[in-house]
Amino acid sequence: MPKVTIDGHTIEVPDGTTILQAARKIVEQPDYTGVSIAPPAMCFYTKLKTSGGYCRTCIVKVSKGSEKDPRPMPKPVASCRTTVTDGMEVQNITSPELLEARKGVVEFLLINHPLDCPICDQAGECDLQNLGYEHGLAKTRYDFKRRTFDKIDIGPYIKLHMTRCILCYRCVKVADQITDERVHGVLNRGDVSEISTYIEKVITNDFSGNVIDVCPVGALTDRTFRFKSRVWFTKPLDAHRACTKCSGKVALWMKGNDVLRVTTRKNKWGETEEWICNECRFEKKEVKDWVVEGPRHIERHSVISANHYENLSQLKLDINKQQKQLAGKQ
Numbered sequence: 001m002p003k004v005t006i007d008g009h010t011i012e013v014p015d016g017t018t019i020l021q022a023a024r025k026i027v028e029q030p031d032y033t034g035v036s037i038a039p040p041a042m043c044f045y046t047k048l049k050t051s052g053g054y055c056r057t058c059i060v061k062v063s064k065g066s067e068k069d070p071r072p073m074p075k076p077v078a079s080c081r082t083t084v085t086d087g088m089e090v091q092n093i094t095s096p097e098l099l100e101a102r103k104g105v106v107e108f109l110l111i112n113h114p115l116d117c118p119i120c121d122q123a124g125e126c127d128l129q130n131l132g133y134e135h136g137l138a139k140t141r142y143d144f145k146r147r148t149f150d151k152i153d154i155g156p157y158i159k160l161h162m163t164r165c166i167l168c169y170r171c172v173k174v175a176d177q178i179t180d181e182r183v184h185g186v187l188n189r190g191d192v193s194e195i196s197t198y199i200e201k202v203i204t205n206d207f208s209g210n211v212i213d214v215c216p217v218g219a220l221t222d223r224t225f226r227f228k229s230r231v232w233f234t235k236p237l238d239a240h241r242a243c244t245k246c247s248g249k250v251a252l253w254m255k256g257n258d259v260l261r262v263t264t265r266k267n268k269w270g271e272t273e274e275w276i277c278n279e280c281r282f283e284k285k286e287v288k289d290w291v292v293e294g295p296r297h298i299e300r301h302s303v304i305s306a307n308h309y310e311n312l313s314q315l316k317l318d319i320n321k322q323q324k325q326l327a328g329k330q
């Protein structure tokens with residue numbers, strides 16, 4: 001099994017493991033305490049075959065190729081597409097020039113982006129927002145007119161804002177690999193590429209709602225949830241139901257006793273644990289439709305990962321105690 005060192009951390013991994021997967025493994029080790037050395041990934045998705053290789057946000061510097069051939073690689077490589085070799089040494093956060101190069105990637109990804117976070121439904125759980133904040137520049141050098149598109153409804157449940165799309169291809173791969181028939185894809189090439197349904201076909205397939213969950217930006221949003229609430233005002237719960245089409249294991253996003261939206265459960269890398277069907281996602285919006293398991297702990301990168309709601313009853317007790325103490329002093 002090859003041994004790879006990433007930012008000074010060495011790990012042995014099975015043959016065929018990519019640098020990105022090896023970095024995630026290091027971070028997932030129970031005794032790992034440092035800052036995350038896993039590169040950001042906007043297009044790679046573990047559950048989708050052939051994903052990765054489009055966005056370049058996961059680039060890393062390979063300072064030693066392998067034990068056999070220690071020469072460094074001449075330019076940054078996409079860590080989601082490069083497999084490790086024995087003795088390889090990789091730099092991510094320990095290489096200032098790599099971090100500078102990643103800023104350039106982020107600048108390109110944002111070239112046509114409308115920067116409309118204040119009115120975007122994805123705010124608070126947008127990978128591009130997080131990426132821009134952590135790896136981007138505070139300004140743009142782009143002087144040309146940005147591309148714009150009309151918003152379109154692709155089917156009864158999904159809204160497409162093409163202006164926000166970063167062409168990561170994840171939704172195309174979901175349609176290819178999870179649903180029975182793909183009716184959308186990337187049309188045209190180069191700077192005129194766009195996501196579109198073929199000749200105005202609608203996406204109605206049973207598992208099509210999963211494209212919303214894999215979209216790393218606010219390009220594909222849930223029409224049944226749009227503008228109902230900011231995500232940080234909602235309370236995620238794990239819940240399940242007996243479903244004949246999918247596992248029925250979901251996350252419910254509640255406001256009071258209302259189910260505002262239903263999504264897949266995501267892991268710490270923001271990736272779906274199990275795909276869910278459209279019936280669970282769009283048609284079961286009553287608490288009585290579900291067996292609630294309890295608060296969902298959000299570990300991934302998001303404003304909601306503060307997980308305040310998990311300890312709400314304790315918080316209430318503490319406030320009451322504090323108020324009593326204050327009243328006693330007056």
Ligand code: SF4
Binds near residue numbers: 164165166217219
């Ligand atoms: S719509 Fe979303 S998931 Fe699809 S290519 Fe664009 S950014 Fe990726």
Ligand code: FES
Binds near residue numbers: 042
């Ligand atoms: S995550 Fe590797 S190129 Fe997009």
